[in-house]
Amino acid sequence: MNAILGLLGPLAWRNLWRNPRRTLFTLAVVVVGVWSILLFDVAIKAVAENGKQQSLRLLTGEGQIHAAGYLDDPNIDHRMPAPTGRLGAVLTGPAVLAWAPRVRVPAVIESEYRTRAVTFLGVAPGAEAKVSDLPGQILAGRYLRAPGDDGLVIGADMARRLKTRLGKRVILMTQGADGRLAEAGFTVVGLFGNVRPAQDEFVFTGLARAQALLGLGGDLSEISFDAANRRDPAPATRALAEAAPNLEVDTWMSLSPLAFTIESLSSAYVAVWLTIMFVLMAIGIVNTQLMAVFERRREFGLIQALGLRPAQIVLLVTLESGLLMGVGVALGVMAGYATVLPLGGHLDMGPFAGAMERYGFGGVLRPTLDLGDAAAVGVIVWSLGLVAALWPAASAARASPILAMSEA
Amino acid sequence: MLLALTWRNLWRRPQRTLLSMAAIALVNALLVLALSFMVGVYGTMKETTLRIFDGYAQFQPDGWGDDPSLDRDIGQPQVLLERARRLSGVTTASPRVNAFAILAHGDRSYGAAVVGVEPAIEGRISSIPGAIREGRYLAASDSDTAILGELLARNLGLKVGDRVTLLGAGREQASAADVLTVVGLYRTGIPDLDRSILEMPLGRAQDDFGMQGLVTTIALAGPSLDGVNRQLPALRAMALSAGVSVLDWSALEPGLDEQIKLKYASALQFYFTLVAVVAFITLNTLLMSVLERTREFGVLLALGMRPGQIGTMVWLELLLMSALGCVAGVAAGAAVTFWLAQQGVAIPGLDKIAPQFGMPSRLYPSLTPFSVLTAPTAILVCMLIGGLAPFARVMRLKPADAVRTAR
Numbered sequence: 001m002n003a004i005l006g007l008l009g010p011l012a013w014r015n016l017w018r019n020p021r022r023t024l025f026t027l028a029v030v031v032v033g034v035w036s037i038l039l040f041d042v043a044i045k046a047v048a049e050n051g052k053q054q055s056l057r058l059l060t061g062e063g064q065i066h067a068a069g070y071l072d073d074p075n076i077d078h079r080m081p082a083p084t085g086r087l088g089a090v091l092t093g094p095a096v097l098a099w100a101p102r103v104r105v106p107a108v109i110e111s112e113y114r115t116r117a118v119t120f121l122g123v124a125p126g127a128e129a130k131v132s133d134l135p136g137q138i139l140a141g142r143y144l145r146a147p148g149d150d151g152l153v154i155g156a157d158m159a160r161r162l163k164t165r166l167g168k169r170v171i172l173m174t175q176g177a178d179g180r181l182a183e184a185g186f187t188v189v190g191l192f193g194n195v196r197p198a199q200d201e202f203v204f205t206g207l208a209r210a211q212a213l214l215g216l217g218g219d220l221s222e223i224s225f226d227a228a229n230r231r232d233p234a235p236a237t238r239a240l241a242e243a244a245p246n247l248e249v250d251t252w253m254s255l256s257p258l259a260f261t262i263e264s265l266s267s268a269y270v271a272v273w274l275t276i277m278f279v280l281m282a283i284g285i286v287n288t289q290l291m292a293v294f295e296r297r298r299e300f301g302l303i304q305a306l307g308l309r310p311a312q313i314v315l316l317v318t319l320e321s322g323l324l325m326g327v328g329v330a331l332g333v334m335a336g337y338a339t340v341l342p343l344g345g346h347l348d349m350g351p352f353a354g355a356m357e358r359y360g361f362g363g364v365l366r367p368t369l370d371l372g373d374a375a376a377v378g379v380i381v382w383s384l385g386l387v388a389a390l391w392p393a394a395s396a397a398r399a400s401p402i403l404a405m406s407e408a
Numbered sequence: 409m410l411l412a413l414t415w416r417n418l419w420r421r422p423q424r425t426l427l428s429m430a431a432i433a434l435v436n437a438l439l440v441l442a443l444s445f446m447v448g449v450y451g452t453m454k455e456t457t458l459r460i461f462d463g464y465a466q467f468q469p470d471g472w473g474d475d476p477s478l479d480r481d482i483g484q485p486q487v488l489l490e491r492a493r494r495l496s497g498v499t500t501a502s503p504r505v506n507a508f509a510i511l512a513h514g515d516r517s518y519g520a521a522v523v524g525v526e527p528a529i530e531g532r533i534s535s536i537p538g539a540i541r542e543g544r545y546l547a548a549s550d551s552d553t554a555i556l557g558e559l560l561a562r563n564l565g566l567k568v569g570d571r572v573t574l575l576g577a578g579r580e581q582a583s584a585a586d587v588l589t590v591v592g593l594y595r596t597g598i599p600d601l602d603r604s605i606l607e608m609p610l611g612r613a614q615d616d617f618g619m620q621g622l623v624t625t626i627a628l629a630g631p632s633l634d635g636v637n638r639q640l641p642a643l644r645a646m647a648l649s650a651g652v653s654v655l656d657w658s659a660l661e662p663g664l665d666e667q668i669k670l671k672y673a674s675a676l677q678f679y680f681t682l683v684a685v686v687a688f689i690t691l692n693t694l695l696m697s698v699l700e701r702t703r704e705f706g707v708l709l710a711l712g713m714r715p716g717q718i719g720t721m722v723w724l725e726l727l728l729m730s731a732l733g734c735v736a737g738v739a740a741g742a743a744v745t746f747w748l749a750q751q752g753v754a755i756p757g758l759d760k761i762a763p764q765f766g767m768p769s770r771l772y773p774s775l776t777p778f779s780v781l782t783a784p785t786a787i788l789v790c791m792l793i794g795g796l797a798p799f800a801r802v803m804r805l806k807p808a809d810a811v812r813t814a815r
Contacts, residue, residue: 025696032688036681047674073563075516106563108510108519114477115508115577117519117604163475179515196663273678276438277685283431284689287424291696 004312005319012319022292027328029284030385034332035339037277037377038369042340044270046367055256057133058198059121061100061224062233063251065240070221071248071255074119076105076175082218086243091225095236098130099225103210107174109154109203111162118158118203120174122210125149131224134194134202141166141190149206151189155199159191166191172203177215184213278381282388289321289392300399310397317396321389322382329378329385340369410717414724424697428690429733432787435686436737437744439679439783441773444745446675448774450668454657455633456535460596461605462660463502463533463627464636465643467492467652472624473659478507478579481622488650492628495642497635500532503623505613509576509584511556511606513564520560521605522574524613533629536594536607543568543592550609554588557602558595566590572606578617586616633657680786687790691797694726698798705802706810719802723795730791734784742780745773 103122176182227236469480505524658665752770
């Protein structure tokens with residue numbers, strides 16, 4: 001077998017380049033196919049990842065802890081004590097990368113001119129910056145500096161709607177822990193510029209300030225956390241749930257079902273696309289290879305007359321296909337990298353940025369071509385291409401030596 | 409004669425022709441199905457979202473969108489209402505007062521949108537009256553009643569029969585206060601809506617907020633969104649003479665409009681990649697066959713056929729093959745789509761998130777000229793243009809060289 005391979009291998013390689021034009025036709029199908037599959041994969045994943053990150057890095061985090069019943073009715077009555085003991089140990093332990101404590105209650109904000117319903121959050125700025133991108137999205141003024149900070153950070157669009165601006169005072173009204181209406185004046189110290197719905201919904205002050213206003217003592221509404229293992233937040237979630245049996249611990253999959261559905265749908269979409277693309281590529285490969293084999297009938301007849309058996313001809317043509325697919329896949333992957341790398345993982349969506357933001361996406365995509373994906377696509381296309389090429393190979397083996405050589 | 413020759417050429421290598429046709433047919437069938445789904449799903453999504461509360465178009469005071477203040481109003485609503493209802497395609501016009509107030513019950517208070525409506529008309533424009541889960545909707549004879557979203561009621565600790573206190577600012581910042589009896593709770597399945605709206609009788613709202621005889625918006629609807637859209641020029645003229653604005657559906661739900669446009673843009677981009685790939689594969693095959701047939705063309709040239717005729721013949725081969733593939737693919741795609749349109753398609757997991765986007769949990773594709781004709785048109789145009797390459801190749805042939813070309 002090795003001897004035959006040793007003989008047929010170089011023969012196959014030389015056959016490929018004896019008539020380069022013929023080879024290039026099939027090569028083109030493989031290169032274009034692999035290239036477009038990879039680009040599609042990159043685009044789909046970038047969009048899905050973008051949507052997920054936008055949604056998770058707003059406030060959700062990879063998981064959250066609440067008092068039982070809070071998610072159903074986000075009310076001051078559903079609160080929990082600051083984490084101590086076992087829960088505190090797990091949160092500061094190796095399973096959790098970062099966590100942020102929050103007070104989060106519905107409230108009404110009033111400027112001199114306008115009144116609006118909002119979600120009022122008390123946050124610890126240092127911890128918050130680790131789980132959320134929002135502290136870095138300040139358009140004017142500053143973010144909060146410490147848990148005791150008594151300034152208020154609101155969305156830039158909210159400021160426009162309230163007809164207020166930096167340095168002005170606004171009134172916040174909400175229900176305190178004792179059930180009475182709690183009311184206080186705040187100075188607007190910063191305007192943030194996240195997506196429009198977020199700008200219109202959330203207002204932030206220091207955690208201690210919010211706790212004092214609501215009469216909460218050290219109690220919290222919510223803890224947002226990122227697991228140390230980004231690919232699988234389940235172990236961290238399990239450890240937290242065991243440490244705090246009376247609280248509700250949820251992952252982003254259940255907190256943000258839209259982001260999760262988009263992520264799972266996009267993998268299905270990629271799989272369907274890959275299948276269709278492969279069927280098309282297989283048709284292209286079979287078609288051009290059949291033609292190539294047909295052109296070479298005389299040659300196959302001749303080598304049969306010289307003593308090569310039909311099975312060996314199948315092997316020869318399959319070897320040729322294997323080499324050809326190999327070169328094509330390699331060039332296709334290189335073309336993929338050549339297209340994605342110059343973007344530097346940064347693609348500005350320009351005209352669509354506004355729409356994407358409203359839909360919960362950032363205006364910038366971060367396309368990256370995963371080496372594992374490229375390798376997987378390459379191997380799949382190569383092996384399936386080899387299978388497709390068995391048809392032309394079989395047809396080559398059927399060439400009758402006498403008939404073939406008698407043809408002009 | 410040329411056509412007969414073309415036809416016979418196609419079937420000289422039936423394998424090759426059928427494979428290329430299969431690729432074209434596959435892409436056509438897939439695209440007809442995919443586009444029909446987009447048209448169907450987004451069409452339903454638009455209409456259900458708008459029917460919840462907005463209506464298909466609205467009259468609003470100028471500048472209302474940026475600054476919804478009760479100091480802006482529609483002066484003589486009766487005139488506009490009657491003129492709008494006389495348009496064909498617009499069957500309902502519902503006057504509203506849209507205000508904001510703090511709702512209180514016991515020791516709980518929440519901010520919410522308070523909307524004064526004509527109970528008898530509202531049901532023909534909005535799906536909220538039909539989404540009452542407990543109690544009843546407002547009746548024409550009601551005065552001090554209210555209905556509100558289930559989540560809002562739960563947050564306020566309200567049940568049907570309870571009294572809710574309303575505190576807000578009316579026209580010219582005068583304070584507005586009232587106590588209403590809750591007669592019904594609605595659930596649309598959209599959490600944001602279910603925790604943000606209270607509806608009350610129009611007359612009472614006008615009294616409470618100092619808006620006697622005035623309204624802030626008039627919502628319009630008809631049997632179909634397209635029907636209302638066709639009347640937009642007439643509605644604009646009416647609005648102009650009344651000194652107000654008319655907003656079409658995309659202005660009422662700009663997020664939805666942009667989201668649908670974005671979806672179309674990105675999906676079409678993917679679909680055209682598919683078209684480009686299939687065109688490339690077909691042309692690649694054809695070009696290879698043209699090179700293979702150099703000798704044959706040489707003979708034809710020697711027999712007196714002009715290069716242009718041979719080029720046209722090759723071009724016709726491509727077009728004929730593409731057209732057959734398109735017809736087969738579109739027929740197959742349309743048949744599957746038609747069948748699915750009768751059944752509806754359930755997507756696992758969708759039933760949980762569908763209501764948030766105003767979508768039904770079963771998807772129904774919709775066969776329209778757009779969804780049927782886009783794919784074959786795109787493919788044929790690609791072939792028409794791409795076919796110039798083999799054509800040009802044939803035109804360069806010299807009979808003597810061509811005949812001499814070895815096989």
